[in-house]
Amino acid sequence: MFRVISNEEIAPQLNRMVIEVPRVARARKPGQFVMVRCSAGRERIPLTIADDDPKAGTITLIIQAVGTSTKEIVAVPAGGYLTDVAGPLGLPTEIERLGRIACVGGGAGTAVLFPLAKALAQAGNEVTTIIGGRSEQYVILLKELGAFSKQVFVTTEDGSSGEKGFVTLPLQRLLADPNQRPAAVYAVGPVPMMKAVSNLTRTFGVHTIVSLNPIMVDGTGMCGGCRVTVAGKIKFACVDGPEFDGHQVDFDELSARQTTYLELDDHGCRLDPQLAAMQKD
Amino acid sequence: MTALTPKERLAIDRVKMPEQDAKQRACNFTEVNLGLTQERAMEEAQRCIACKNKPCVDGCPVAVRIPEFITAVAAGNFEEAARILRVDNALPATTGRVCPQEVQCEGVCVRGKKGHPVAIGWLERFVADWAAEHMPKEHPPTTTTGFRVAVVGSGPGGLTTAGELARLGHKVHIFEALHDTGGVLRYGIPEFRLPKAVVDREVENLRTLGVVIECNVIVGRTLTVDELAVAFDAVFIANGAGLPMFLDVPGENFKGVYSANEYLTRVNLMGAGQDLKGGTPIARGETVVVFGGGNVAMDGVRTAKRLGAAHAICAYRRTRAEMPARSEEIAHAEEEGIEFHYLLAPLEILADAKGWVRAVRVQKMQLGEPDASGRRRPMPIAGSEFEMPCQIVVVALGTTANPLLTNATPALKLNKWQNIVVDAKQATAMAGVFAGGDIVRGGATVILAMGDGKVAAFGIDEYLKNKIPKHQA
Numbered sequence: 001m002f003r004v005i006s007n008e009e010i011a012p013q014l015n016r017m018v019i020e021v022p023r024v025a026r027a028r029k030p031g032q033f034v035m036v037r038c039s040a041g042r043e044r045i046p047l048t049i050a051d052d053d054p055k056a057g058t059i060t061l062i063i064q065a066v067g068t069s070t071k072e073i074v075a076v077p078a079g080g081y082l083t084d085v086a087g088p089l090g091l092p093t094e095i096e097r098l099g100r101i102a103c104v105g106g107g108a109g110t111a112v113l114f115p116l117a118k119a120l121a122q123a124g125n126e127v128t129t130i131i132g133g134r135s136e137q138y139v140i141l142l143k144e145l146g147a148f149s150k151q152v153f154v155t156t157e158d159g160s161s162g163e164k165g166f167v168t169l170p171l172q173r174l175l176a177d178p179n180q181r182p183a184a185v186y187a188v189g190p191v192p193m194m195k196a197v198s199n200l201t202r203t204f205g206v207h208t209i210v211s212l213n214p215i216m217v218d219g220t221g222m223c224g225g226c227r228v229t230v231a232g233k234i235k236f237a238c239v240d241g242p243e244f245d246g247h248q249v250d251f252d253e254l255s256a257r258q259t260t261y262l263e264l265d266d267h268g269c270r271l272d273p274q275l276a277a278m279q280k281d
Numbered sequence: 282m283t284a285l286t287p288k289e290r291l292a293i294d295r296v297k298m299p300e301q302d303a304k305q306r307a308c309n310f311t312e313v314n315l316g317l318t319q320e321r322a323m324e325e326a327q328r329c330i331a332c333k334n335k336p337c338v339d340g341c342p343v344a345v346r347i348p349e350f351i352t353a354v355a356a357g358n359f360e361e362a363a364r365i366l367r368v369d370n371a372l373p374a375t376t377g378r379v380c381p382q383e384v385q386c387e388g389v390c391v392r393g394k395k396g397h398p399v400a401i402g403w404l405e406r407f408v409a410d411w412a413a414e415h416m417p418k419e420h421p422p423t424t425t426t427g428f429r430v431a432v433v434g435s436g437p438g439g440l441t442t443a444g445e446l447a448r449l450g451h452k453v454h455i456f457e458a459l460h461d462t463g464g465v466l467r468y469g470i471p472e473f474r475l476p477k478a479v480v481d482r483e484v485e486n487l488r489t490l491g492v493v494i495e496c497n498v499i500v501g502r503t504l505t506v507d508e509l510a511v512a513f514d515a516v517f518i519a520n521g522a523g524l525p526m527f528l529d530v531p532g533e534n535f536k537g538v539y540s541a542n543e544y545l546t547r548v549n550l551m552g553a554g555q556d557l558k559g560g561t562p563i564a565r566g567e568t569v570v571v572f573g574g575g576n577v578a579m580d581g582v583r584t585a586k587r588l589g590a591a592h593a594i595c596a597y598r599r600t601r602a603e604m605p606a607r608s609e610e611i612a613h614a615e616e617e618g619i620e621f622h623y624l625l626a627p628l629e630i631l632a633d634a635k636g637w638v639r640a641v642r643v644q645k646m647q648l649g650e651p652d653a654s655g656r657r658r659p660m661p662i663a664g665s666e667f668e669m670p671c672q673i674v675v676v677a678l679g680t681t682a683n684p685l686l687t688n689a690t691p692a693l694k695l696n697k698w699q700n701i702v703v704d705a706k707q708a709t710a711m712a713g714v715f716a717g718g719d720i721v722r723g724g725a726t727v728i729l730a731m732g733d734g735k736v737a738a739f740g741i742d743e744y745l746k747n748k749i750p751k752h753q754a
Binding site: 023024027037041042043044083084085086087088089217218220221222223224225227228229234236239253256257259260261263264267268269270 | 458459460468496497498499502503504522523524525527533534535536537539540542543546547551552553554560561562563564565566588635636637672683684685
């Protein structure tokens with residue numbers, strides 16, 4: 001049992017939870033995740049560790065509550081308990097001093113980006129941060145990222161904050177400007193966003209790291225459910241990742257695999273799209 | 282009771298195991314074998330002629346004194362039989378159910394030369410189940426040594442070592458990576474073959490012996506072996522099987538393709554298939570094809586049947602004779618209506634427009650000359666390719682070594698398959714650190730992991746003989 005120290009909603013359907021897991025707090029490095037099971041009988045899901053406080057023995061998770069399991073987890077109040085928290089899992093981010101770096105976050109992916117960006121800045125890199133969301137309220141961690149970024153660009157799809165459009169707009173300008181072009185780009189967010197960023201940086205030949213979030217069961221390499229194709233080979237996101245070279249990832253396959261359980265009914269049978277439409281009518 | 286003459290013993294036919302009806306059990310997850318009654322067990326035990334050479338004992342990886350315990354059963358002295366088993370085998374209720382007896386003890390039984398061998402596995406299971414019901418739990422030893430041993434993994438290897446060490450008076454702390462105990466006994470072997478209540482019972486026994494089990498600790502990540510080696514007087518690594526192998530054919534990342542590990546873990550460990558809303562889901566289909574011929578393939582295809590597949594198909598590259606699965610599992614599967622397609626190899630998995638499996642393209646094989654393993658090599662028959670329509674594909678081809686622990690522990694010596702190298706006492710290249718089971722052997726069996734655990738426990742005990750406990754209690 002792992003105690004929830006605090007739990008606050010920082011944006012719609014987005015919670016910041018601080019959880020007491022002393023060993024994970026001590027061992028954890030940026031880029032790693034934990035497997036969380038809210039209570040007996042529920043799913044195990046991977047959640048990236050956003051921050052830690054080894055002295056207090058706590059880790060911070062930023063959770064987008066969109067599915068049944070994530071909704072149940074964010075419903076646990078401060079003082080409550082999560083049954084299982086195991087980690088840290090995945091390979092840590094390779095933090096090198098590369099010079100200029102662009103960190104790009106989309107929606108809740110910004111929470112995953114945050115620890116990477118912080119570690120990269122601490123290693124002496126000049127970090128430019130680009131964060132995007134559907135609208136202003138989905139733009140998260142602006143202040144926190146601003147604390148160590150040289151500059152921060154914000155984009156929203158509806159223009160309610162920052163530039164109207166996608167994160168690729170300011171990124172394109174950085175890449176096109178020889179005086180601002182980053183040595184590497186780190187991108188975390190929805191799969192279409194990471195794909196768009198990778199396609200863009202490829203044309204400029206700028207190395208790009210993405211953090212993938214496929215479906216996992218155990219998170220320790222045992223099940224292979226999180227397999228992704230990288231450079232034509234099967235990789236397991238839980239032990240070989242979750243970070244990969246964005247120019248080598250088969251994003252279309254990843255997108256398709258992520259929809260697996262959205263297309264099944266409660267019994268596990270495939271939903272017939274025509275039948276579902278008929279029932280709706 | 283007067284002893285039977287050898288002739289009378291030879292006249293008794295091998296007992297039949299009462300089973301759940303095949304049609305009925307193909308729709309549920311409760312255990313197939315129902316167990317022997319006392320009378321049937323005693324009668325079966327009398328078939329043992331107590332031969333001088335005891336080949337069965339040599340055939341057992343943990344050298345259970347089989348004739349001794351069987352003689353006790355024949356005399357109706359089940360308590361004595363249980364005591365013998367308990368000394369030799371830490372998990373008799375488990376091995377009685379899952380050991381490949383036909384290639385071990387029963388395979389070399391003298392009675393098998395003419396007719397059927399003594400049903401050693403069923404008798405072992407009978408005694409273990411009887412003991413669980415009728416005998417008091419073991420007590421922790423009254424004197425303790427003050428030594429503390431860390432065990433990595435609560436599967437068969439870890440449980441065995443922990444039990445042996447606890448009985449020797451050492452304090453044992455097991456670290457388990459998953460949220461529940463038992464390793465492969467829980468996530469891998471299905472309920473219909475090994476009820477989880479049996480696993481719970483074995484784990485509970487250890488707890489009464491004073492063993493501490495902590496879940497959610499991934500050694501190599503949460504804690505390192507180096508940290509354990511400092512904090513404890515000795516370490517035993519039995520972290521089990523590794524990464525599942527895939528077919529290496531196009532299309533195996535389509536939706537509806539599972540490794541057997543994932544398929545079974547979802548059902549066995551996570552409770553998928555019970556229609557619990559919000560629980561772990563699993564995809565079902567009218568036709569499920571499982572590739573492989575081992576015990577895991579049998580578990581997978583029989584699970585598919587129980588999840589409602591109209592056609593649960595096992596496709597294997599060789600023939601029934603070469604299948605590595607336990608013969609009882611193959612027979613049970615056949616009775617349950619599992620469809621076996623022999624001499625068939627996959628070429629490609631095909632999907633519909635939405636990326637879901639719709640068929641697998643396969644090729645017929647024929648057996649050629651024996652390969653390095655001594656089994657005849659399957660050779661493709663040109664022009665024999667065809668499509669098998671299906672919605673789910675399960676791949677049961679075995680595993681490769683899990684790198685989580687070994688990558689974080691450079692002092693361990695590994696072989697070319699990345700398995701840990703050990704000596705005859707299961708000692709690794711690190712002082713005081715022992716290892717066994719699949720992380721040493723690659724894919725093996727429950728009983729071989731237990732054998733390693735037993736050897737390691739004595740190795741550790743011997744290693745500790747000249748040491749002083751690091752922490753005074």
